[in-house]
Every structure is written in structure tokens, then in C-alpha cells.
Amino acid sequence: MSLHDDAVLVLKAYGGQEELRQVYLDHLDAHPDGMYKRCGAGHLTSSALVVDPSRGRVLLTLHKKLGMWLQMGGHCEPDDVTVEAAALREATEESGIAGLTLLPGGPVRLDRHPIPAPCHWHLDVQYAALAPVGAVAEISEESLDLRWFGYEEVAGVADTSVVHLLENTLDRL
Numbered sequence: 001m002s003l004h005d006d007a008v009l010v011l012k013a014y015g016g017q018e019e020l021r022q023v024y025l026d027h028l029d030a031h032p033d034g035m036y037k038r039c040g041a042g043h044l045t046s047s048a049l050v051v052d053p054s055r056g057r058v059l060l061t062l063h064k065k066l067g068m069w070l071q072m073g074g075h076c077e078p079d080d081v082t083v084e085a086a087a088l089r090e091a092t093e094e095s096g097i098a099g100l101t102l103l104p105g106g107p108v109r110l111d112r113h114p115i116p117a118p119c120h121w122h123l124d125v126q127y128a129a130l131a132p133v134g135a136v137a138e139i140s141e142e143s144l145d146l147r148w149f150g151y152e153e154v155a156g157v158a159d160t161s162v163v164h165l166l167e168n169t170l171d172r173l
Contacts, residue, residue: 003035004028006082007044010125013106020110024123034123037075042121046086047073048102048129049165050095050137053173058154058166059137061094062145069149069158071165073124074142083107087127095131095146096138103128108168111161128169 001009011024024044033039049071050059060069072094073087080086084102091100109126139146151170155163 003076003080003082003086004032007035007125010083010106014110017110020112023112024110024125027121027123035076036078040120042115042123043075044083045073045075045122045124046080046083046090046127047071047124048087048091048100048127049108049162049169050091050097050100050129050131051103051169051173052131052135052148054133055148057148057150059095059097059131059146059148060154060158060162061140061143062147064142064144067144069147069162071126071162072129073126083125084127087125088129091127091129094140094142096140097131097135099132099135100129101132103130103169103172105172108172109165111165113161126165128165128172 008028011021014021028034031039035044063070072091074090076086107125108128111124113122115122137146154166
């Protein structure tokens with residue numbers, strides 16, 4: 001099964017945000033290359049909010065290009081077998097934490113946001129990743145900073161997309 005096919009199955013099984021979910025499915029139907037950055041009409045991305053429930057905190061990255069505190073994530077790569085695997089790969093690479101596990105139950109949320117030309121949209125499939133007890137984060141080249149924030153601090157540093165992702169994640173914990 002291709003990554004494209006996996007994304008369609010994941011989205012069909014996703015039980016929320018019906019209108020936005022259909023936008024994603026329509027995009028994939030119209031764009032066989034819609035999983036990858038080369039698709040000029042936009043492309044799916046995969047991300048994960050790294051959560052440490054034992055300490056009531058989340059790990060955010062200060063994105064190098066955007067200058068915003070965000071969850072870990074990014075573009076799907078040809079070696080990614082599933083959208084879920086892409087999210088876990090991105091979270092592991094950007095956090096430096098080995099042993100992350102995705103919260104069961106599939107994506108936590110979908111978020112569509114505009115990006116500068118030549119592409120137009122990121123159609124982000126958002127997961128939550130559980131950090132192992134005692135996890136130590138290590139900054140990657142893709143970040144300006146990497147920091148743990150208490151749940152109550154997130155709204156003060158991140159945009160509404162991250163806040164909604166955290167709310168949906170906490171509903172599942």
C-alpha cells in the first residue's frame with residue numbers, strides 16, 4: 001500500500017472535523033502527488049505534539065523559519081510507509097527523544113494552514129506522542145529552541161492551532 005493510500009484510509013476512519021476531512025480527501029483524489037512537497041496545490045504533512053502526562057507538560061519547538069512555538073512535524077518523505085510513521089519520525093527527529101509512542105486511536109486533529117509560494121497549503125494530520133518517563137529533549141537543526149511548557153502555559157506562547165491540538169490530546173489522555 002502506498003503512503004497516499006494509507007492517508008486516504010486514515011482520513012476515512014477519522015471521526016471528526018467532517019468538512020475539513022473531506023477537503024483533505026478531495027485534495028488527495030485530485031492530486032496523486034498530494035502527499036509530497038512537490039505538489040504545488042498543497043500537500044499533506046504529519047505532526048505530533050509530544051506530551052509528558054506524568055509531569056503535565058508538552059514539548060514545543062521554536063520553528064526556525066516561522067519563529068513560532070509549534071508541535072514537531074513536517075513533510076512526508078518517500079521512505080515513510082504510513083502517515084502515522086511520518087509523524088513519529090518527525091517527532092523523534094525534532095525532539096531528540098527515543099522511545100516516543102503515539103497515542104492510540106489515530107490522528108488527534110486536522111489543521112489546514114496557508115504557506116508561502118510556490119505551494120499553497122499544508123494539510124496537517126496531527127497526532128500526539130507520549131514521551132517516556134525521564135525523557136530528555138535535544139534540539140535539532142530545524143529549531144531555534146526546544147522547550148517544555150506546562151499545559152496551562154501553551155496558550156500564552158503558541159497559536160490557536162497548537163492550543164486546540166493540546167485540548168484534543170488532553171481529552172484522549
